[in-house]
Amino acid sequence: MRFSESLQKLDRRYIYIVVALAVIIPLIFPLGLKTYTTTPVEDLYRHIDAIAGRDDKAILIDFYHDPSVMPELYPMEIALIRHCFIRKIKLFTISFWPTGAPIIEMALSEVKEDFPDIKANVDYCNFGFKPNALTIPIILGMGDDIAKAVETNSEGSKLEDLPIMKNIKNYDNIQIVMQISGSTSGYLWYTYARPRFGVDVGVGVTAVMAADTYPFLQTGQLLGSMGGLKGAAEYEKLVDIFAMKGLDYSKKKARDIAWGSKQYSLSNIPYKYKKARIGMDAQAVVHVLIILFIVIGNIGYFLDKRAEKRKYVK
Amino acid sequence: MKRTIPLLIVIILGFLFVAYVFIPHKVSADFYDWYMKWIKVIGPFAVVLGVGSLIMVHTSKIKRKAPNWGYSMVTIVALVITTLTGFIWGIQEGTPFMWIFKNFNVPMGATMFSLLAFYIASAAYKAFRARSVEATVLLIAAIIVMLGRVSIGQAITHWIPDATEWILNVPNLAAKRGIGLGVGLGMTATSLKIILGIERSYLGGGK
Known part of the structure; x- marks a missing residue:
């Protein structure tokens, strides 16, 4: 399998493992990211x-x-x-x-x-x-x-x-x-x-x-x-x-x-009243991760396309 | 007769409700009050029907030892135990019913729903390719909204949450409103067809 192809065909089990870690780690060790009100x-x-x-x-x-x-x-x-x-x-x-x-x-x-x-x-x-x-x-x-x-x-x-x-x-x-x-x-x-x-x-x-x-x-x-x-x-x-x-x-x-x-300190707030804010740390990490996966898939797609174009020109 | 009577009920009640909405009169208001009393009586029968149907379907599966009949057994046992605990001890905080709810329903329900995160991540990776101009626009919009809905987007630049709000308030709103209007008109047309007796598929039995 070509490198560009492998970028597009990552085994979904690895994706699941990475997503699981991206959810679990920030829930155990909150990152303390800010919450912006709208x-x-x-x-x-x-x-x-x-x-x-x-x-x-x-x-x-x-x-x-x-x-x-x-x-x-x-x-x-x-x-x-x-x-x-x-x-x-x-x-x-x-x-x-x-x-x-x-x-x-x-x-x-x-x-x-x-x-x-x-x-x-x-x-x-x-x-x-x-x-x-x-x-x-x-x-x-x-x-x-x-x-x-x-x-x-x-x-x-x-x-x-x-x-x-x-x-x-x-x-x-x-x-x-x-x-x-x-x-x-x-x-x-x-x-x-x-x-x-x-x-x-x-x-x-x-x-x-x-x-x-x-x-x-x-x-x-x-x-x-x-x-x-x-x-x-x-x-x-x-x-x-x-x-x-x-x-x-x-x-x-x-x-x-x-x-x-x-940063607004969450340390004195009981866990039940800051659950959503801690959860948002995990959500932020997963969003970035999904974007990374999309970028990796697209890099593979364009490399593949370029390789095929070159092959066709030759 | 089996088709004519339900058809007549639908046509007569359909016109009566249209009249109730468009003609503000004591007669129409009284009719609606009368209907409200009826619906309070009819509503609970649906529960009897639903529970009866559930028991019949699953007991028949168990009797026939149909594939996965074990799941049917679990369904029946869960139904009986939950109902009994609710009837005997009530459904307030601290009762066995609440214990079942907190330790079975909540974690199992949340587990099923949270699987979405894994499927979405995998599907986004496989499906989001910049294959055309339209796909690229969709891809960029998705990335902006994903970043703008979490604090990382704001930390990068305030343009990202601003752009997210614009995407949701303008293109998303326009599309949603268009779809909403289409669905509304479709529902009106279908309702009219049902009230006028043109659309009869809800009666069942093929043509």
């Missing part, structure tokens, strides 16, 4: 943070995914819940996927460990799993009355009897619906809830779906989005910069810290 994530953070401490506003997170996409989406959910608990933002959670309901339980209990004063059904309420067939009736019904449309929380208690529902009636009291999804980028919410009731919609999606959100960000149907692990890493960072220090959001400060030359 406008779609900053918009989400600012919009959610604007209702800090308010009793008549809440956010709703729709866990629209199963465990397969958890490595990318779970850090987003943790960061959102943590933001709400720190800044006393009323939080509702719901899932129309049977496998989404346990993820809500996991995420809430994981963050709640660090917030002993946060109480279920007072500061947050888990609506739990609602059958997929009821998605549209619930989405539309919440426009009139959330307690009537959802009926019960995950423990079977009537919503209308819960303290958290005081001053919460319908979408007028929902600051934003966040759909965290691995299969759709907020489609049902911006098709049914937004045009009819005017509720703002944001999404957290896997990286492969991030490109799908851009047409809807441009039209304003989506207020903001978190794309893949990078989006989660950005939100984690914004929570650390502002919410943890009790500061109101400022784009200038966010950009100064995120884009400035000084």
